[in-house]
Amino acid sequence: MNSEQVETQFLQDNQILQVTKPARYIGREWNMVIKRSQDVDCSIALGFPDIYEIGMSHVGLKILYHVLNVLPGVQAERVFVPWPDMGDFLKAHHIPLFSLETKRTVASFDIVGLSVQTELNFSNILYFLDLAGIPFYSQERESEFPLIVGGGPAVYNPEPIAPFFDLFLIGEAEEAFPELVDVYRSVREMKKDDMLRELAQIEGVYVPSFYEIHYHQSGVISSIESRGKNAPLPVNKRWVNNFDDSPYPETILVPYIGIVHDRVPVEIARGCTRGCRFCQAGMIYRPHRERSKEKIVDLSKKLMTTSGYEELSLLSLSSTDHSQIEEIIQDLSRYFASQKINISLPSLRMNAFSIKIAESLQRVRKSGLTFAPEAGTDRLRRIINKGLTDMEILLTLEQVFLHGWEEVKLYFMIGLPEETEDDVRGIARLVSEGLKIGKRSAGKKVTIHSSVTAFVPKPHTPFQWVPQDDFDVLNEKIHLLQSLLRKEGRSVRFHWSEFQGNDMSFYARRTRGPKEVFPWEHISCGVEKAYLFSEWEKAIRQETSMMCSQPDTCLQCGVCGG
Amino acid sequence: MTPSSFRYRLRQIKLHPFHLISQLDLNRLWDRVLRRAKLPILFSQGFNPRPLLSFGPATALGIESRAEFLEMIFAEEIMLDAFLHDCNHELPPEMQVMEITQIPPGMPSLMQSMEKIRYSFFFPRTSGEVNYPSEWLLDDLELFSVDTRRKDQYMVSCFFRGKRMLMNPRKIISCIQENHPHLWGDPIGIIIIKEEICFRC
Missing domain, CATH: 3.30.70.580 (Pseudouridine synthase I, catalytic domain, N-terminal subdomain)
Structure with a gap:
């Protein structure tokens, strides 16, 4: 079935009505880019190993779609993983996975970029390749297949999926991808191995086949070596130096169906100054960079005008930490008030300043607020360097309920390093206290939703040396928390599911030695291992670290040279 | 207001x-x-x-x-x-x-002033000789036209009124299929178009 048949026949057939939400597969969103085929010499499928509603919510994809489509001769198109009912449907009818823009098959593109957000996407990568009719292994693919490129935060630990990719872009792809396209144009006629050798010269490119991993008998890695001088060791991440001038879309795709984050995102800062020790984003997106107020206001106006969206989100890892956040919100609120456009902040810290900001955002309607205390006691919060005490949390909740909100959502983790039973009980204590305070200050019953997830130690963080909790231990903690919270009729949700498979304890559930070579040691996010280890040692001593926003509090993490 | x-x-x-x-x-x-x-x-x-x-x-x-x-x-x-x-x-x-x-x-709302809805059903021609019904009888349906002249399609246009007005016309197809299974073996390819709405005022 060619692209025209997909468009006219397949989407016209009543059979498509058998799948859930067929509108996921029609494309045609407002502001979609299609160039005339005679104007295109390099086609790129921007693949996302998750469904439409999730992929369409991803800011990185929006940035790349823009950055690539502004390049003359380049056509970037989106491909999401279909829901299994559609996947089965495509297979049953021998229709290979197609793009949303021109309905071309994925295999017919020059380059396929896959943005990998978490380890949970790994299996979907294979599903994606399978539906596209592309062989899984890089070595099984000659140059008649597209170049398969991986990127995104999960590829800072690329080895579990390395055999399936031709190369990875490490770091912020809006920097490296246009360069990759440039080089690709000049080497596309070469044999694949020679082509990869040329592409490996681009900073931030990791070509797995050019590296060798050696092991001790125990299975622990002894060394990672590059084959020849053309493959750098380590591969350093790319990052946007001049963030204020970095490209950002001025039009945005407007979907027809509801998506997870159905609003205009304006990225106001990248990176985070806080240094929470469990947080991978806080490490790999260093250094902290801000977009200027002028740029933010200008982009917001353009994006809202060209999209017609009803909500604007000022996005960053810790939005209230932007040095001009109050002025930005003032300006934007004044401008958008008459158009009934809401402004939202995705990440609020638990302090009086955040409540003041939230108050200024919601003049009329008081919807819920979400915070992340992460752990149940002061002790454990010092260990993870959250920089938040029980007292501050409860004072914030008091302010929240005094100001008229009636619903709060709190995010916690269990299974953090050095956690004891008291820390788990602490979560229930905090929630109970919060409810009492809420009832007192609001004068009526309030609701606190607790969301609890199991901690997963992440590469390139101070906790990369620690084991993940055992299933049984986690289950015990869950049961304890459930009994404590349910006794009082509290709402609690656990995000936790088990799977049967190979024994992963060697990889996930052992303490690693201080000198052990990690499987991601050849990939550098700029933050030095010595710094991460010193943070881990401080964690054990329950010592906290300062924010890195002031010059005199630099912790020498290595990313920006102080 | x-x-x-x-x-x-x-x-x-x-x-x-x-x-x-x-x-x-x-x-x-x-x-x-x-x-x-x-x-x-x-x-x-x-x-x-x-x-x-x-x-x-x-x-x-x-x-x-x-x-x-x-x-x-x-x-x-x-x-x-x-x-x-x-x-x-x-x-x-x-x-x-x-x-x-x-x-x-002051006019009544869209929903209040609606009288009937007309849908057209386009049935793809099947191979072989089929005697298409030239008249259909279904409660609350007012037959508008049957067009058998077109080579590739058999078109039926009807007004839905009364209780049927707001129902999914796809249900009519299943109903027809039950009564005339020899006509259209497979509902795939039957295109339905909502043609018009008649208002009282």
Whole structure:
């Protein structure tokens, strides 16, 4: 079935009505880019190993779609993983996975970029390749297949999926991808191995086949070596130096169906100054960079005008930490008030300043607020360097309920390093206290939703040396928390599911030695291992670290040279 | 409603592939179209202001339509031609607004004034000789025309009235299939188009 048949026949057939939400597969969103085929010499499928509603919510994809489509001769198109009912449907009818823009098959593109957000996407990568009719292994693919490129935060630990990719872009792809396209144009006629050798010269490119991993008998890695001088060791991440001038879309795709984050995102800062020790984003997106107020206001106006969206989100890892956040919100609120456009902040810290900001955002309607205390006691919060005490949390909740909100959502983790039973009980204590305070200050019953997830130690963080909790231990903690919270009729949700498979304890559930070579040691996010280890040692001593926003509090993490 | 408000009724088409977006999606789309086109829509009062926009009967998912009706209330009187131009500039060709009329504020709502809905069913020709029924009898259905002249298709057009008016016409197909299993073995390829809505006033 060619692209025209997909468009006219397949989407016209009543059979498509058998799948859930067929509108996921029609494309045609407002502001979609299609160039005339005679104007295109390099086609790129921007693949996302998750469904439409999730992929369409991803800011990185929006940035790349823009950055690539502004390049003359380049056509970037989106491909999401279909829901299994559609996947089965495509297979049953021998229709290979197609793009949303021109309905071309994925295999017919020059380059396929896959943005990998978490380890949970790994299996979907294979599903994606399978539906596209592309062989899984890089070595099984000659140059008649597209170049398969991986990127995104999960590829800072690329080895579990390395055999399936031709190369990875490490770091912020809006920097490296246009360069990759440039080089690709000049080497596309070469044999694949020679082509990869040329592409490996681009900073931030990791070509797995050019590296060798050696092991001790125990299975622990002894060394990672590059084959020849053309493959750098380590591969350093790319990052946007001049963030204020970095490209950002001025039009945005407007979907027809509801998506997870159905609003205009304006990225106001990248990176985070806080240094929470469990947080991978806080490490790999260093250094902290801000977009200027002028740029933010200008982009917001353009994006809202060209999209017609009803909500604007000022996005960053810790939005209230932007040095001009109050002025930005003032300006934007004044401008958008008459158009009934809401402004939202995705990440609020638990302090009086955040409540003041939230108050200024919601003049009329008081919807819920979400915070992340992460752990149940002061002790454990010092260990993870959250920089938040029980007292501050409860004072914030008091302010929240005094100001008229009636619903709060709190995010916690269990299974953090050095956690004891008291820390788990602490979560229930905090929630109970919060409810009492809420009832007192609001004068009526309030609701606190607790969301609890199991901690997963992440590469390139101070906790990369620690084991993940055992299933049984986690289950015990869950049961304890459930009994404590349910006794009082509290709402609690656990995000936790088990799977049967190979024994992963060697990889996930052992303490690693201080000198052990990690499987991601050849990939550098700029933050030095010595710094991460010193943070881990401080964690054990329950010592906290300062924010890195002031010059005199630099912790020498290595990313920006102080 | 504010003292000065102006009510308009629109007819919009919704053709392939947008027959795959739902009524809820259409609602969302209009929110955004009105903002992009900078139209003087009025908003409801209260905690969660919504544009004053109301739709006629929802079209079932998968059915194309030449008769999507909606009404909107503006703060000022608008030029109808300019409206069509501005609005259609923000809509894909398959979802253009075909007509707009101003209507007096006191008129009954779209749903109240609806009398009947006409759907056309296009059945693909099957191989071999088939005696198509030239007359159909179904409760609450008023047969409009049967067209067997076209080579590739057999077209039936009927008015749905009474209780059937708001039902999914796809149910009619299953009903026909039960009664005439030899005619169309497989409902795939049967295209249904919502052709028109007749109003009492």
